[in-house]
Amino acid sequence: MTLIASMLQRLNAIPPDKVMHFAVGVVFYAVCLPFVGAQIAVAAVGFIAVGKEVYDLVHKDRHTPDIWDAVVTIAGGGVGYFCTVFNR
DSSP: OOHHHHHHHHHHTSOHHHHHHHHHHHHHHHHHHHHHOHHHHHHHHHHHHHHHHHHHHHTTTTOOOOHHHHHHHHHHHHHHHHHHHTTO
16 A cells, blocks of 8 residues: 555544534635734633534534534644744
8 A cells, every 4th residue: 555545544534523623724824814823823722612612512402512612623723823923
């Protein structure tokens, strides 16, 4: 198996929900960045990610709380942050 095929196989094993949370973290960071700066934008991603999971916890009848959703969302914001910081 080639390296690329092996990487694609591993990427396909990531649950779509986690991919969506990561993407939302990156996009939310990018939307906030022009208005508040890099550090506050990444903090906002963290606040929103944790807040969303707290909301899910309070509304368990309709939502499923998962700490890993918050972690992956924050990771997306972190990737955006590092892209911004190292692009200067």
